[in-house]
Amino acid sequence: MRTVLKVVDNSGAKKVMCIQALKGKKGARLGDTIVASVKEAHPNGKVKKGKVVYGVVVRAAMQRGRCDGSEVKFDDNAVVLVDKQGQPIGTRVFGPVPHELRKKKHVKILTLAGHIA
Amino acid sequence: MRIEKCWFCSSTIYPGHGIQFVRNDAKIFRFCRSKCHKNFKMKRNPRKVKWTKAYRRLHGKDMTQDSTFEFERRRNRPERYDRNVTENTLKAIKTIDKVRSRREAKHIERRKKGKEAQQTREAVKELEQSISLVKAPAVLRVDPSLTLPKIMVKVSQGQESQQRMEE
Numbered sequence: 511m512r513t514v515l516k517v518v519d520n521s522g523a524k525k526v527m528c529i530q531a532l533k534g535k536k537g538a539r540l541g542d543t544i545v546a547s548v549k550e551a552h553p554n555g556k557v558k559k560g561k562v563v564y565g566v567v568v569r570a571a572m573q574r575g576r577c578d579g580s581e582v583k584f585d586d587n588a589v590v591l592v593d594k595q596g597q598p599i600g601t602r603v604f605g606p607v608p609h610e611l612r613k614k615k616h617v618k619i620l621t622l623a624g625h626i627a
Numbered sequence: 628m629r630i631e632k633c634w635f636c637s638s639t640i641y642p643g644h645g646i647q648f649v650r651n652d653a654k655i656f657r658f659c660r661s662k663c664h665k666n667f668k669m670k671r672n673p674r675k676v677k678w679t680k681a682y683r684r685l686h687g688k689d690m691t692q693d694s695t696f697e698f699e700r701r702r703n704r705p706e707r708y709d710r711n712v713t714e715n716t717l718k719a720i721k722t723i724d725k726v727r728s729r730r731e732a733k734h735i736e737r738r739k740k741g742k743e744a745q746q747t748r749e750a751v752k753e754l755e756q757s758i759s760l761v762k763a764p765a766v767l768r769v770d771p772s773l774t775l776p777k778i779m780v781k782v783s784q785g786q787e788s789q790q791r792m793e794e
Contacts, residue, residue, distance in 0.1 A: 569649075578628070579643025585651045606653040625653035 522555015
């Protein structure tokens with residue numbers, strides 16, 4: 511809620527603000543989907559300011575436990591915009607993404623990503 | 628499963644321990660415990676922090692080059708499972724570890740020992756050369772009993788003879 515996340519694809523938005531975390535009472539974490547409102551956008555992009563979009567959290571500064579017991583944390587909070595079905599709106603993804611997305615079935619984002627952490 | 632090294636202190640990180648930090652340029656920093664993680668967040672350079680392996684290697688306190696380090700290189704090709712190979716590797720790990728720790732202990736022993744002999748040699752030389760700071764050379768020539776013996780090189784002896792002179 512009200513967390514401003516960086517958008518790391520080329521869908522046109524630059525910053526979105528989370529308005530709802532789908533699944534989870536305590537909020538969305540790394541790999542979860544959120545509903546967000548676009549706060550800042552590139553002038554000519556697919557997504558305009560004020561639009562309500564879905565996004566997948568690909569980087570979170572809060573550490574997330576992995577199944578081998580270790581924990582991962584990233585440098586910032588970043589999101590990739592997706593549609594209702596979970597397919598990314600943009601065609602490129604910047605920066606590292608965690609391989610937690612594979613379990614959540616966001617394979618398309620993983621293929622677009624440059625690095626998989 | 629892979630056993631990693633802590634980025635800060637170079638100790639081994641076993642599964643289930645530590646935190647991985649992924650920077651936005653996709654560089655991964657692994658820390659064995661929060662002590663190393665906090666030092667990293669403070670932007671400390673491990674090469675300047677005395678208790679890290681990086682410092683010790685840099686300042687020659689620990690062994691740097693040895694053939695036993697070659698065995699621990701990171702290999703990215705997965706090996707096909709072979710029971711004999713696995714058994715032999717486990718045995719080899721034990722012996723290599725023993726050899727390496729023996730060599731490291733030797734290195735540290737050598738480092739500590741070398742200084743003493745050198746220091747005594749330097750002290751003897753200094754005493755022979757700079758005895759004039761303590762006693763005038765004329766006095767030494769007149770009364771040979773006042774000359775200090777050339778063997779034991781405790782500085783306290785010089786102070787003793789100085790007191791005698793004052794008397």
